[in-house]
Amino acid sequence: MRRALFGVLLLIGITLAVKEGPCTISQPAHKFKCTSSGYFEVVQCIDDYCTCVDPRDGTEARHTRTISKTTQPECGMCHKEIVKVLDKKGNWFPQCNHKSGEYNREQCLKDDFCFCVDPKTGRRINSEVKKSSDINCSPHSFNDGDATYKPKNNYQEESPIGSPVCKLPKALGKMCSAAPSIRYYFDTETFECLAFRYNGCGGNDNNFDTQSECWSSCKLADFFSCSGLRKSARDFKGEHINCYAQPDSTKTQKCPAGYECINGPFTGLCCDKKNQDVFSRNYSPTCRKGKPVKVSSDGVDMVLLGKSCDDQFCPKKAECHQLEHFAHCCI
Numbered sequence: 001m002r003r004a005l006f007g008v009l010l011l012i013g014i015t016l017a018v019k020e021g022p023c024t025i026s027q028p029a030h031k032f033k034c035t036s037s038g039y040f041e042v043v044q045c046i047d048d049y050c051t052c053v054d055p056r057d058g059t060e061a062r063h064t065r066t067i068s069k070t071t072q073p074e075c076g077m078c079h080k081e082i083v084k085v086l087d088k089k090g091n092w093f094p095q096c097n098h099k100s101g102e103y104n105r106e107q108c109l110k111d112d113f114c115f116c117v118d119p120k121t122g123r124r125i126n127s128e129v130k131k132s133s134d135i136n137c138s139p140h141s142f143n144d145g146d147a148t149y150k151p152k153n154n155y156q157e158e159s160p161i162g163s164p165v166c167k168l169p170k171a172l173g174k175m176c177s178a179a180p181s182i183r184y185y186f187d188t189e190t191f192e193c194l195a196f197r198y199n200g201c202g203g204n205d206n207n208f209d210t211q212s213e214c215w216s217s218c219k220l221a222d223f224f225s226c227s228g229l230r231k232s233a234r235d236f237k238g239e240h241i242n243c244y245a246q247p248d249s250t251k252t253q254k255c256p257a258g259y260e261c262i263n264g265p266f267t268g269l270c271c272d273k274k275n276q277d278v279f280s281r282n283y284s285p286t287c288r289k290g291k292p293v294k295v296s297s298d299g300v301d302m303v304l305l306g307k308s309c310d311d312q313f314c315p316k317k318a319e320c321h322q323l324e325h326f327a328h329c330c331i
Contacts, residue, residue, distance in 0.1 A: 022057055032058050039086055042079050045069050049179065052076065052101045055083050056093075061101035062209075067179040074177050074201075076101025077122055094122060099209070105137035140165060140205070149188050149229075156229040159191065166218035168206035170307075176201035182313055184208045186218040190325055191229050193218065195306045195313035211297045224264030226271035227279035228325065233259045233270035244268030282323045287330035293318050304329055 021038015032053070033041040040058040044051055052064040052075035064073040078096035085093055095104040103122045108114040113128035116137035129135050146164040151157070161167060166186035178200035184193045185206045193214035198207065208214035226232050233241050233256050241253045243261035255261050255270035262271045285292055285303065293315060294301040306313040306327045309320035314329035321328055 037086065039083075042075050042083060043073060052079055054079060054096065054098075054101075055086060059098060061097075061099060063099045063178060063181075064101060065179050065181075066177050071177050076103070077120065078103040081122065105139070106135060138165075149191070151229065155231055157225055157231055159225060159229055160220055160223065161186075161188070162216075162218040162220055165205040168204045170196060170206065170311075171203035172196065172311075173199040173203035173207075174201050175199050184211050184214040186214055187307055189228075190307070191219075191225070192305070192326075194311075194326070195304055196311035197313055211295070211302065215297075222265055224267070224269070226262060226269055227276050230272055230275045233272075240267070241270045242267050243270050278324050282326045285321070285323060285326075285328045287321070290319075290330045293329035293331050 019036065019038040021034070023032060023034035023040045024038050032044050032046075035041055035055070039055045040053050042052055042055055044053050044058075044060075048069055050066045050069055050071065050073050052061045052073045053059060054061070061076065061079065064075060066073050076096065078094050079101040081094050082096070092109070095107055096102065097104055097119065102119045103117050105116055105119055106114055107117050107122075107124075108131055109128070111131060114131050114133075114135050115124050115128045116126045116135065117124050146167070147161055149159045149161050149167065167188055170185045170187070176199075180197055180199050182195050183198040184195055185208070186192075187194050193208070193211045195211075208217065235241050235253070241255060243253050243255050244263055244267050253270075258273055259270040260273045260276060261268045262276070283303065283305070293304045295304045296302075304313065306320075309322050309327045311327070313327075314320045315331070318329040318331040321330060
């Protein structure tokens with residue numbers, strides 16, 4: 001009887017030892033482990049993998065997800081600092097990268113000052129500036145002309161680009177505790193966001209979780225060109241032929257033989273028909289067996305495309321096929 005009573009009291013004591021907090025009040029779909037203070041433990045193992053989460057709300061830093069439950073994830077120092085702040089009941093938290101748990105390069109002290117830090121360590125690398133001031137914490141040093149793609153050949157157009165980081169080469173990264181995943185990079189040769197298998201760590205900033213994220217970062221909203229940036233037909237003055245259908249048809253110029261009119265938001269370009277046909281075949285491939293693998297991009301199903309089958313971007317059981325410009329997956 002005494003032993004049973006002792007066991008009940010022990011169980012009650014353990015239950016009371018866990019304070020009420022974000023973790024105990026609102027559990028996500030997966031049962032997360034809580035600290036004695038009621039917050040989320042930074043390392044959580046769910047199903048067949050482990051991952052790091054924000055201790056305040058349990059938001060997963062999805063880039064830390066491991067390949068199995070036997071591998072511990074590498075959690076960012078920012079999440080670890082938050083644990084210390086919570087333990088000390090502090091009122092200022094560092095701003096963390098929600099994907100990796102590392103520090104955001106730009107940190108701000110409430111509404112007053114901002115400064116740049118090393119994302120790995122959180123160490124401050126410049127002096128504070130007023131929050132209303134311009135601050136550039138980018139690790140890259142770019143010139144004004146770096147936001148323009150300047151081809152090294154004579155058949156492509158020089159074109160504006162959303163960010164200089166989009167000109168960085170594709171970087172597969174290195175193997176680490178984080179599980180490999182499919183990412184997207186901006187390919188300047190085709191001016192397209194293409195899939196590749198990212199090894200888990202390292203690489204560069206030309207690395208996006210989704211195709212739409214890549215597009216919004218690298219392609220200007222009103223940008224328009226012939227496929228593959230192929231130069232459009234010019235008139236005798238060396239200017240673009242505008243074949244856009246105007247209300248006054250007399251102002252519409254016709255395309256020369258071998259070219260077709262491709263309409264954009266505000267203009268029409270005379271594009272090489274053979275080049276357009278090749279790219280059309282690459283953008284909308286067919287499979288001898290099965291169907292092309294598609295992914296959702298902003299609610300629209302798009303064919304999953306990579307630059308090369310060597311990029312290993314196809315899902316399991318899918319077969320990769322290479323065409324002239326892109327590779328696609330059949331399943």
